[in-house]
Amino acid sequence: MTEKILTTENVRLYYGDNEALHGINLDYDQYGITALIGPSGSGKSTYLRALNRMHDLQDNVTVNGNFMFKGRDIYAPDTDTVALRKEIGMVFQQPNPFPFSIYDNVAFGLRISGEKNKSVLDEKVETSLKQAAVWDEVKDDLHKSALSLSGGQQQRVSIARALATAPEILLLDEPTAALDPVSSHKVENTLMALRDQYTMIIVTHSMSQASRLSDRTAFFMSGDLIEVDSTKQMFLNPTEQKTQDYISGRFG
Amino acid sequence: MDEIRESLLKQSKASRKDQFGRAISFSALALIVIVVISIFYFVASKGLATFFSDGVNLWGFLTGSEWAPSQVGDNGKPLVGAAPMIIGSFLVTLLAALIATPFAIGTAVFMTEISPKRGAKILGPVTELLVGIPSVVYGFIGLSVIVPFMRAVFGGSGFGILSGAMVLFVMILPTVTSMTVDTLRAVPRHYRESALALGATRWQMIYKVILRGATPGILTASVFGMARAFGEALAVQMVIGNAALMPHNLTSPASTLTSVLTQGIGNTVMGSLENNALWSLALILLLMSLVFNLAIRAIAKKGAM
Numbered sequence: 001m002t003e004k005i006l007t008t009e010n011v012r013l014y015y016g017d018n019e020a021l022h023g024i025n026l027d028y029d030q031y032g033i034t035a036l037i038g039p040s041g042s043g044k045s046t047y048l049r050a051l052n053r054m055h056d057l058q059d060n061v062t063v064n065g066n067f068m069f070k071g072r073d074i075y076a077p078d079t080d081t082v083a084l085r086k087e088i089g090m091v092f093q094q095p096n097p098f099p100f101s102i103y104d105n106v107a108f109g110l111r112i113s114g115e116k117n118k119s120v121l122d123e124k125v126e127t128s129l130k131q132a133a134v135w136d137e138v139k140d141d142l143h144k145s146a147l148s149l150s151g152g153q154q155q156r157v158s159i160a161r162a163l164a165t166a167p168e169i170l171l172l173d174e175p176t177a178a179l180d181p182v183s184s185h186k187v188e189n190t191l192m193a194l195r196d197q198y199t200m201i202i203v204t205h206s207m208s209q210a211s212r213l214s215d216r217t218a219f220f221m222s223g224d225l226i227e228v229d230s231t232k233q234m235f236l237n238p239t240e241q242k243t244q245d246y247i248s249g250r251f252g
Numbered sequence: 253m254d255e256i257r258e259s260l261l262k263q264s265k266a267s268r269k270d271q272f273g274r275a276i277s278f279s280a281l282a283l284i285v286i287v288v289i290s291i292f293y294f295v296a297s298k299g300l301a302t303f304f305s306d307g308v309n310l311w312g313f314l315t316g317s318e319w320a321p322s323q324v325g326d327n328g329k330p331l332v333g334a335a336p337m338i339i340g341s342f343l344v345t346l347l348a349a350l351i352a353t354p355f356a357i358g359t360a361v362f363m364t365e366i367s368p369k370r371g372a373k374i375l376g377p378v379t380e381l382l383v384g385i386p387s388v389v390y391g392f393i394g395l396s397v398i399v400p401f402m403r404a405v406f407g408g409s410g411f412g413i414l415s416g417a418m419v420l421f422v423m424i425l426p427t428v429t430s431m432t433v434d435t436l437r438a439v440p441r442h443y444r445e446s447a448l449a450l451g452a453t454r455w456q457m458i459y460k461v462i463l464r465g466a467t468p469g470i471l472t473a474s475v476f477g478m479a480r481a482f483g484e485a486l487a488v489q490m491v492i493g494n495a496a497l498m499p500h501n502l503t504s505p506a507s508t509l510t511s512v513l514t515q516g517i518g519n520t521v522m523g524s525l526e527n528n529a530l531w532s533l534a535l536i537l538l539l540m541s542l543v544f545n546l547a548i549r550a551i552a553k554k555g556a557m
Contacts, residue, residue: 052449086451096442099465109450112460158446165451 005030005199006051006169011065013046013055020046022223024065028169033191033200035210035231038220039246044203047220048171051201052088053081070168086113089167093174095154097146102129102138102157105146109165124164132160133190152183156190163194170194172202176209188213207247211235219243292538299535302528308332313532319496319512321526332529334509336498338536340413341508343499344488345481347417352425353474357463359425360432365458376433382426391487394419399491406503411493414502419487424477431476435469436462472551479544483537485510509533 007027013020021043028034036044046055053074055061067074074084086109097105106125107115115121125142129135134156138149146157155175162170172191176184191200191213204210210217211231218228219242227240238244302308308330316333318325325331359379363371398418403410439462447457463470485508493505496512513533520527 054445054449057445057448082451082453084451085449090446090449092442092446092449094442096440096446098443098446098461108447108452108460112450112452112456161446161450 003030004028005070007066007068008047008051009066011047011050011063011067013043013050013064014062016060020223021050024220024225026218026225026228028199028201030168030199031196032215033195033202033213034216034218035214036201036203036218036220037205037207037210037246038226040205041222042220043223044218044220045173048173048201048203049090051169051171052085052090053079054090056081086165087167088169088171089162089165090171091155091159091162091173091175093177095151095158095178097149097154097157097161099145099147101143102146102149103142105157106160106164108161113165125160128160128164129157131163131190131194132156133186133193134160150183152179152186155179155183155187159187159190163198167198169199169201172200174203174205177205184209207235207249219246221246295531295534295538298528298531300532302332302525302532306330306525306528308525308529313529314338317498321520321529330525330529332525332532334529334533334536336496337507337509337512337533340416340492340499340506341482341510341540343413343502343506344416344420344492344508345478347413347502348420348424348481349428349474349478351417351421352428352477353470355421355425356428356432356473356477357470359429360436361458361463363429363433364436365454365462371433376430379426379429382422383430387423387484387487388490390419390423391490394487394491402503408503409493409505410503411491411505412501412503413492413499413506416488416492416506416508417502419491420481420484423484423487424481427480428473428477431473432466432470435466435473438469439465468551468554472548475544475547475551479541479548482540482544483510485514489514509537513537 004027009025011021011024011026024043024047026047036048038044049055050063051067051074053063055063063075065075069084069088073079098108100108103125106128107121110121110124115124126135126139129138134153137153138144138157146154149157155178159170159175175191176187179187188209191202194200195215202210202213204213214231216228217231217234219226219234219238219240221242227234227238227243229238234243235247238247244250302313303310312329313332313334315335316331317335318331318333319336320331323331359375363375394415398415399410401410402408402412402415402418406414443461443465444457447461448454452460488508489511492507492511494507494511494515495505496507497505499506513530516526516530520530
């Protein structure tokens with residue numbers, strides 16, 4: 001059995017006094033895609049955001065539980081969240097490039113880490129954009145504002161921006177929810193191509209996307225992890241009745 | 253049949269109310285437009301009279317450096333060189349905005365990013381309070397604190413452009429600050445999140461993403477402050493020294509368009525050259541505020557995300 005890159009044990013998360021996650025246990029192998037599915041409000045995005053401590057931004061959120069990333073405790077008091085987030089990158093639901101040029105967007109993560117060498121930046125920007133499968137569409141206009149791109153292109157630039165810092169884990173919070181089918185398809189292809197180099201955890205509302213994309217699927221409901229298994233197993237032969245119902249769309 | 257027809261053709265109560273409301277808002281708008289046009293017409297007709305009926309050369313007016321409308325120069329023409337006031341106005345305005353903008357950005361960053369709670373509770377009301385202080389109070393404080401301070405530090409009388417700029421700086425600071433705060437608050441939350449998710453420190457997020465994204469808004473705030481500073485009369489008049497001389501340094505007495513206007517307009521005879529020349533200054537003021545307005549619009553248009 002391979003070493004787990006990320007383990008989470010007994011994750012409990014509170015908004016004020018409200019428990020939103022009721023003890024989630026999940027771990028992840030290196031590489032491959034894990035899909036988190038479940039109805040709205042089931043806590044899957046909340047859980048995802050706990051993985052790189054995005055909840056630190058809000059003051060009424062308490063996170064309990066044991067998060068180990070490569071043997072290091074993510075929530076240890078001495079954890080450098082800045083360094084952590086360089087290793088656990090995140091792509092959001094809304095395509096959200098900064099109001100800069102495409103080049104400056106992708107180079108942002110490198111520049112804030114102090115990379116100044118122009119040729120290194122050029123090279124990393126190019127590889128990241130290629131990895132995100134958007135290079136061919138934007139290579140002639142790298143200094144155009146990223147906001148002038150289409151939604152799908154913006155999202156792939158956002159992915160390229162997250163890839164540029166070479167994270168180990170990529171968290172994707174409904175990355176195609178705001179995109180049209182053609183753009184979603186392109187983003188999905190991008191993610192597929194990256195599955196051998198990155199550990200990806202994706203929150204999605206689309207059953208078909210989860211089944212196409214992921215190696216493993218976890219089903220969340222009302223703050224509980226109902227079931228987790230290989231995607232094939234989950235979709236063909238789930239153990240839990242709730243999973244069966246959700247996947248076949250019998251949930252109200 | 254006729255009954256139905258009649259009731260359909262009759263105006264409903266709602267549509268009559270609708271027309272009434274439209275009439276009210278339209279007449280309010282018309283009144284404002286008329287007032288604005290009249291002001292422009294009045295100031296322009298008075299201000300242009302200097303050039304058309306009194307035969308003053310426009311270029312000479314803008315660049316001449318001697319201001320003594322009641323006297324005649326060696327060439328037999330009246331001494332109406334407005335350059336000292338124009339330069340004085342621009343200098344105090346630019347200096348004030350130059351000092352105020354960094355302070356405003358700092359305060360706004362503190363209020364929105366570093367300590368939003370205390371910012372909203374304490375600093376917000378304090379800035380609003382500063383807006384409400386009458387300008388004569390600012391001028392009085394300037395007169396009794398800043399002028400003696402300048403006198404002690406730079407020598408001379410203490411009156412001058414630097415004192416005017418300091419008073420204006422405090423006066424426009426709350427305006428610029430509260431506008432900058434609004435701009436920073438309007439920066440979408442996802443910029444913050446994605447910057448942090450990329451491993452930016454809080455300072456990098458503020459400096460490289462938020463302030464960069466908010467630059468057009470901050471510029472607008474700064475120009476807004478300038479517009480206010482340019483038009484402020486009383487407080488400046490109290491500390492600038494009111495000598496219609498070309499300013500040769502920042503601590504010698506000078507004057508601005510507004511300070512000359514407030515001093516002179518009551519002491520001249522309507523229709524005389526002295527009076528008309530003052531109206532010309534007012535026209536310049538009016539045109540400048542128009543320019544500031546257009547600049548604000550242009551920046552806002554360009555920076556629209």
